Amino acid sequence: MKTDIQIAREAKLAPIQDIAKQVNIPTEELYPYGKHIAKVPHTLVDEEKVQQSNLILVTAITPTKSGNGKTLTSIGLTLGLNKIGKKAIVALREPSLGPCFGMKGGAAGGGYAQVVPMEKINLHFTGDFHAITSAHNMISALLDNYQHQNKFNGKMLKEVVWKRVLDVNDRNLRQMVSGVGGNANGVMSETGFDITPASEIMAIMCLATDLEDLRHRIENILLGYTADNKPFTVKDLEVAGAIVALLKDAIDPNLVQTTENTPAFVHGGPFANIAHGCNSVLATKLAMTFGEYAVTEAGFGADLGAEKFFNIKCRQAGIAPKATVIVATCPALKMHGGVAEDELKQENTEGVTKGLENLAKHVENMQSFGQPVVIALNRFPWDTDAELAVVKDWASTKGIRISLMTAFADGGEGGMELAQAVVNAVEHDNSQLDFSYQEEAGVVTKLETIVKNIYGGEGVVFEGRAPLMLRRIKRLGLEHLPVCMAKTQYSFSDNAKAYGVAKNFKITIDDLIINTGAGFIVAKAGAIMRMPGLPKVPAANNIDVINGEIEGLS
CATH class of the missing domain: 3.40.50.300 (P-loop containing nucleotide triphosphate hydrolases)
Structure with a gap:
């Protein structure tokens, strides 16, 4: 059988306006990206x-x-x-x-x-991922500048929780030190990169209902904590408008x-x-x-x-x-x-x-x-x-x-x-939607419910930063937020090698990440990494441009 890319290349594509007409999408509303792709407002x-x-x-x-x-x-x-x-x-x-x-x-x-x-679609597409990466890292740059400009007046944040992102697998960027080289290069701090799909900006854009909601969510992003333990957000940084400007086109499907x-x-x-x-x-x-x-x-x-x-x-x-x-x-x-x-x-x-x-x-x-x-x-x-x-x-x-x-x-x-x-x-058949937990339930209850009822486990163990973050979440009045488990995809448990239906296990949570813009708490379980690494032989080894055509994608 032909490869995926051969089949895709041989497909006779219709003009995107004709595709829109099939389902009565007004063609005058389209923002075309070439002949076969368009943004829809x-x-x-x-x-x-x-x-x-x-x-x-x-x-x-x-x-x-x-x-x-x-x-x-x-x-x-x-x-x-x-x-x-x-x-x-x-x-x-x-x-x-x-x-x-x-x-x-x-x-x-x-x-x-x-x-x-x-x-x-597999590569640069309409630039949405690049816009999200740029918006996320623009916040990082503006926040670092805020730290640099305020390091001698008592306004500098005592803790920064906002990392950078990049849409590549790069394990070397998971944990690093930035701002080295002296005072002119900013404030030296420990930081790191997540992959763009893990960015809170990505989650926000995927959950926002319009530009106003997008702005509101961006304003609510938690960036760090002041010297008196108060949360510091994008709204406090006064740059939400600039970030919305970077995402104005990306929000359209x-x-x-x-x-x-x-x-x-x-x-x-x-x-x-x-x-x-x-x-x-x-x-x-x-x-x-x-x-x-x-x-x-x-x-x-x-x-x-x-x-x-x-x-x-x-x-x-x-x-x-x-x-x-x-x-x-x-x-x-x-x-x-x-x-x-x-x-x-x-x-x-x-x-x-x-x-x-x-x-x-x-x-x-x-x-x-x-x-x-x-x-x-x-x-x-x-x-x-x-x-x-x-x-x-x-x-x-x-x-x-x-x-x-x-x-x-x-x-x-x-x-x-x-x-x-x-x-x-x-x-x-009759359908209805029954949520796993109620909003008013606490974070621990929500996590226990997912582990016991969905994974079939016995409960949750909190280690590392998780106990501190539980107290912080409660102090900030954020226990009503839903939880988003960051866990291996290969098992019901947090052990990637436990195939089938794992039994007699507990999920270990070592960190809880507050995403007030997206509106959920990320619970990091086990050895899961928010910046993946590359395999021994990456797919990139098989991707090439031959006679002007891309080969190796599947």
């Missing part, structure tokens, strides 16, 4: 139409190195919905350069279920198309293991405004992305899915069933059966949120009929809708079975 969101649309969440079982194909399934489902006569739009996150040049090589779907133009020329919004890109893992509220609401069905995804497994989608994004945005799709694959189930990575292409029904424990836990979790569940069994070429039958039979005995997904090879036709199952769930 966020002011076109129609809340009445949002409430009438059918929002579908796509999530997955715990990820493994074999992959699940969640973005591929989101796109394939959307293609399938359009094939069966439903006006459907997919809303996805923008890829980060970190994974593109690190582990993944791209994040725009796969095979015949992609968003295109794939190379542009990006319209592109699928390989079958249906509309797609791609906007925002927080990771789900270190941030809240959902595309922007505005992109989702535009998809709901102009689509009968709006399909969106939440990053990594359902224990991370979906939990945050419900408890953070839906809570703040006032939206709720009509159904949730959980993506599973036989190779991933076999890994969770104890099968070695180099044996995944060999038939092993026992491994699949054992791995179903992981799928069952995710189904239970999604149902606890009041969601009708549909399983998308994403077929790999080496899957055997016997292995697929194990999963189908299990779902049948549990009364759970399940459909094969072959959109990678078959495009929209391969997503029709899943599309019909989703429509059946929307039309015949």
